[in-house]
Amino acid sequence: MNRRELTKVVTSLENGASLSKALYARTGRAHVVGITGPPGVGKSSVIDRLIDELRRQKKTVAVVAVDPTSPISGGALLGDRLRMQRHSDDKGVFIRSLATRHHQGGLTDATPQIIHALDATGFDVVIVETVGTGQDEVEVAEVADTVVVVLMPELGDEIQRAKSGLMEIADILVINKSDLLRETPSSHAIHPGERKWHRPTVYTSAKTGADISTLCGLTEAHQLSLVSTGELARRRARAARSEVIRLLQSTLAASILRELEGSWAQTVLTDVAGRKLDPGVAVKMLTERIFKNNHRSTNHGTERRRRKTRRRIKAGR
């Protein structure tokens, strides 16, 4: 697939198309690296430097940057991700920003599918960048093989609190902007002989480029560890499960919205707003109706066949 074809596929996936069966069958080869952390720690700059390092090693890289766009305004914000665009002439690099509009939580429904498309196209490394606030941090852990959490020295109070959640998903911890420190601690080394992965801490500076190659080496070491311990298969099974759950939820959400447009549902909602009916009872009534109507529609073929059979029996054929 050339760049133009790939861009087309990604756009169609973003607009709700499904990945073809053929493409899905070719997935599972790329190393999917999730990079997350609070706003302002320099995630995009770290990724920009990582691209340089991976390209030096002749590896191809795709970056999916997930933008926490307001669901109301709905516009895509590029901001400092523009910096990465300097790689846009390099055929071994593909960068795409996705807006998270119309989606509860962090990643869009299309994100896993877009990762699959990039994987199937043959990129060696697929980087997924998200802002680590609330739900995103869990979701990035669900799609990535390796989770890199980026922090910086001296973070504010509420961000320090949010850190605990981030630490739990980190395979590698990066303290970026380490040039701000009077003395930079040395990055933790990994223990080559050991099978169990001990989360290392790397003190990088995207500004000076310090320890970016260490970070790059660690992501690769983590991938090797995933394979040798069998953890990769477990993570991939978990990723498949959460992708299916996510898709199921949006399918059912669509059924809900369809049902709510009907006049019967409108009456129910008006009664709830008027305090004549409580929300719990309303939900019970609507749930039964959704299951009934959708069962009928998905079951249409079977029902018709049954009726035909009955008619035949009656007619003595």
Add this chain to the structure above:
Amino acid sequence: MNRRELTKVVTSLENGASLSKALYARTGRAHVVGITGPPGVGKSSVIDRLIDELRRQKKTVAVVAVDPTSPISGGALLGDRLRMQRHSDDKGVFIRSLATRHHQGGLTDATPQIIHALDATGFDVVIVETVGTGQDEVEVAEVADTVVVVLMPELGDEIQRAKSGLMEIADILVINKSDLLRETPSSHAIHPGERKWHRPTVYTSAKTGADISTLCGLTEAHQLSLVSTGELARRRARAARSEVIRLLQSTLAASILRELEGSWAQTVLTDVAGRKLDPGVAVKMLTERIFKNNHRSTNHGTERRRRKTRRRIKAGR
């Protein structure tokens, strides 16, 4: 209801109980004020000062503070909300922190129900505090009559970007920590004769207490404007709709999880993980099954009755 009874009711709602029909019928009287904004702008301190002001006016106040707890760690964080607890001896004040564990997005499923319970108990004002990042800002707009967005001078780059979403839901804009400014601009006045609401900007300092009474007066003015323009009824109808949708979604999500535990679904998921089946087809298979099984179970009574009738007809009774 006394405080102990109320605490019990709120806890049971938080643990998944439903609001009684009797309590729901008594709701709709409180003024629900949503207070949201980025981390660190001093939302809790502003609320603390607002409580003082409302109590001076002999109004009773309940505060629901929604904590963006990591869904993985699951612990509730109280932090600087502890400061508000100095009101805990005051019988006209009720404060409760809710953790958002196990919930995609901002508010928990229980939040609207807890607001209803506080409303039905007779609190004049119910304040809902959320951190304005991503989904929360939309959700707070769905449950509140009046949305107050709190910002501060000199916010970082990514927060400035997030502001655009917040501005769209703000009925009143607060620039807190205005004591940091060399010159504090005067707060925008409201235009008493005018029907249409023009979003005012208030420059407060929770530290010195400056312009907190102006803010308090503006929330009241907004409530009056909602009533006189008929906007209140529209907002309440929207709130009822989104509460029902949220409950419907979690009901259906529970059906999904139940289905996925079965061995049939496990085989499907294993095939997806092994790239033998693509996620789109898997979702189609699972959706059909969920609708079928749930239709059967919700329809159980009707089916039995029908069979009984058929038997009676056959027997000639």
